[in-house]
Amino acid sequence: MNIDKTFFIPQTYGIKYVGSKLKIIPYIISLLSELNDVKSILDGFSGTTRVSQALAQLGYHVTSNDISVWSEIVANCFLKSTMTDSFYQEILDHLNSLTGYDGWYTENYGINLIHRKRPFKSKNTRKLDAIRDEIECLNLSWIDKSVILTSLIFALDKVDNTLGHYVAYLSKCSPRSNKDLFLEVPKRFSTNHINHNVVKDDIFKTVSNNSYDFVYYDPPYGSNNDKMPPSRVRYAAYYHIWTTIIKHDKPKIFGKANRRIDTKDVVASSIFEEFRKANDGNFIALNALDELIQKTNSKYILLSYSSGGRATKKELKSIINKSGRLLKAIEVNYKKNVMANMRWTNDWINSDSKYLEYLFLMEKN
Ligand SMILES: C[S@@+](CC[C@H](N)C(=O)[O-])C[C@H]1O[C@@H](n2cnc3c(N)ncnc32)[C@H](O)[C@@H]1O
Structure with a gap:
C-alpha cells in the first residue's frame, strides 16, 4: 500500500537524533x-x-x-516563539561576527593535536565559546533564548564529527566538520x-x-x-552536549567522550x-x-x-x-x-x- 501523495506533509526541522520519526x-x-x-x-x-x-x-x-x-x-x-525573523537575525548577525577564543568548550570538545577524537574542529568550538558566553549577556526571555539556542544547536549539528550521537567520536574527521559554524534563523511557521x-x-x-x-x-x-x-x-548520555550548551553550566565531565557526570551509567534518567x-x-x-x-x-x-x-x-x-x-x-x-x-x-x-x-x-x- 503506497502512502496517499495528496496529503500535505509539512516541512520540519531537527538535529540528527536516534529514533527520530x-x-x-x-x-x-x-x-x-x-x-x-x-x-x-x-x-x-x-x-x-x-x-x-x-x-x-x-x-x-x-x-x-x-x-x-x-x-x-x-x-x-x-x-511558542512570536518575534519576527528580523529580530532574531539581528542577534544572530551579532553572534556570527564574534571573534572566537579558547574556552571551556574548546578545551573539552575541540579537536587538537593531542585529542583527535573529538566532536568539533577547534575553529568551531572557539566560536562556540564566544557565542555561548555572549548569549548569557543578552538578557533574552526564555522563549527568545530558545530560538537562539536552537539556531546554535542546528548549526553545530551541521559541523559535527560524529555518527549522530555524542558517546563516541570519529577518528577520521567527517567532511562536514571542516565547514564553518554559522547561525541561521530557524525556519519557523x-x-x-x-x-x-x-x-x-x-x-x-x-x-x-x-x-x-x-x-x-x-x-x-x-x-x-x-x-x-x-x-x-x-538519551541524556547520547546528547549530553546539547544539555551542556543549553545550561551552560560547564559541568564535571568523565570518560573518553567527556560526558556530563550526571549521565553516568548508574543514573537512570x-x-x-x-x-x-x-x-x-x-x-x-x-x-x-x-x-x-x-x-x-x-x-x-x-x-x-x-x-x-x-x-x-x-x-x-x-x-x-x-x-x-x-x-x-x-x-x-x-x-x-x-x-x-x-x-x-x-x-x-x-x-x-x-x-x-x-x-x-x-x-x-
Ligand atoms: C524515540 S525518542 C522520540 C523521538 C521523537 N518521536 C522524534 O521524532 O524525534 C524517545 C524520547 O523519549 C524521551 N523520554 C525518555 N523518557 C521519558 C519520560 N519518562 N518522559 C518524557 N520523555 C521521555 C527521550 O528524551 C527521547 O527524546
Missing part, C-alpha cells in the same frame, strides 16, 4: 486523517519535536512533551494563533492532570541487543530506558508503558515501535488489549515508502530490517 510523519498524518474528532494532541516523547511541528502546522492543538531540555528549547522555538503547549517533564506527570483527543507515544524501547551497554541507549526485568519477569520499561497507557486520558493512542526494540508481539498485544482495543496496526517500510496493514498473527517483531516501523492505533475503553 521524520520518515514516518506521513503515515501518522494518514492515520490521523481517518479520525474526524481530533483537535488536541499530545506528542508525549517529542525528541526532535518533528512530529509536534508537523501536527501544529496541520492546525491541531499540540502539546509537545519530553524529559530532555533540548527538546523543550526546540519546541519553544517552533511552537505560523502557529495560526493556536497557543500550543511545551512541557519538559516526565510523561507520567504530564498525563496525570490532562486529557487529550489523541496521544502519540514514541518511548525509547531500548535495544534487543543484550551486548549493548545500557548507557548507550540513554528514565524508567523507559531501564534495561532490567521486574520481579514478574517483564521488562521494567514495558511495565511502565503498560501503566502509562492505562493512565492516559485520551480517546486515541498511537504507539510507535521500531524493529529491533525489546518488546515482543505478545507483550504489546496484552498492553493494548488491557486498556482498549486495537483499531489499526501498520507496518511501515520507510526505505521503500510503503505501508501494510497488519494483523497480530503476522510475523513482524524483531525483524532484521533496519527500516521497519510499526504504528498501533488504539481506542481506549
Whole structure:
C-alpha cells in the first residue's frame, strides 16, 4: 500500500537524533486523517519535536512533551516563539561576527593535536565559546533564548564529527566538520494563533492532570541487543552536549567522550530506558508503558515501535488489549515508502530490517 501523495506533509526541522520519526510523519498524518474528532494532541516523547511541528502546522492543538531540555528549547522555538525573523537575525548577525577564543568548550570538545577524537574542529568550538558566553549577556526571555539556542544547536549539528550521537567520536574527521559554524534563523511557521503547549517533564506527570483527543507515544524501547551497554541507549548520555550548551553550566565531565557526570551509567534518567526485568519477569520499561497507557486520558493512542526494540508481539498485544482495543496496526517500510496493514498473527517483531516501523492505533475503553 503506497502512502496517499495528496496529503500535505509539512516541512520540519531537527538535529540528527536516534529514533527520530521524520520518515514516518506521513503515515501518522494518514492515520490521523481517518479520525474526524481530533483537535488536541499530545506528542508525549517529542525528541526532535518533528512530529509536534508537523501536527501544529496541520492546525491541531499540540502539546509537545519530553524529559530532555533540548527538546523543550526546540519546541519553544517552533511552537511558542512570536518575534519576527528580523529580530532574531539581528542577534544572530551579532553572534556570527564574534571573534572566537579558547574556552571551556574548546578545551573539552575541540579537536587538537593531542585529542583527535573529538566532536568539533577547534575553529568551531572557539566560536562556540564566544557565542555561548555572549548569549548569557543578552538578557533574552526564555522563549527568545530558545530560538537562539536552537539556531546554535542546528548549526553545530551541521559541523559535527560524529555518527549522530555524542558517546563516541570519529577518528577520521567527517567532511562536514571542516565547514564553518554559522547561525541561521530557524525556519519557523505560523502557529495560526493556536497557543500550543511545551512541557519538559516526565510523561507520567504530564498525563496525570490532562486529557487529550489523541496521544502519540514514541518511548525509547531500548535495544534487543543484550551486548549493548545500557548507557548507550540513554538519551541524556547520547546528547549530553546539547544539555551542556543549553545550561551552560560547564559541568564535571568523565570518560573518553567527556560526558556530563550526571549521565553516568548508574543514573537512570528514565524508567523507559531501564534495561532490567521486574520481579514478574517483564521488562521494567514495558511495565511502565503498560501503566502509562492505562493512565492516559485520551480517546486515541498511537504507539510507535521500531524493529529491533525489546518488546515482543505478545507483550504489546496484552498492553493494548488491557486498556482498549486495537483499531489499526501498520507496518511501515520507510526505505521503500510503503505501508501494510497488519494483523497480530503476522510475523513482524524483531525483524532484521533496519527500516521497519510499526504504528498501533488504539481506542481506549
Ligand atoms: C524515540 S525518542 C522520540 C523521538 C521523537 N518521536 C522524534 O521524532 O524525534 C524517545 C524520547 O523519549 C524521551 N523520554 C525518555 N523518557 C521519558 C519520560 N519518562 N518522559 C518524557 N520523555 C521521555 C527521550 O528524551 C527521547 O527524546
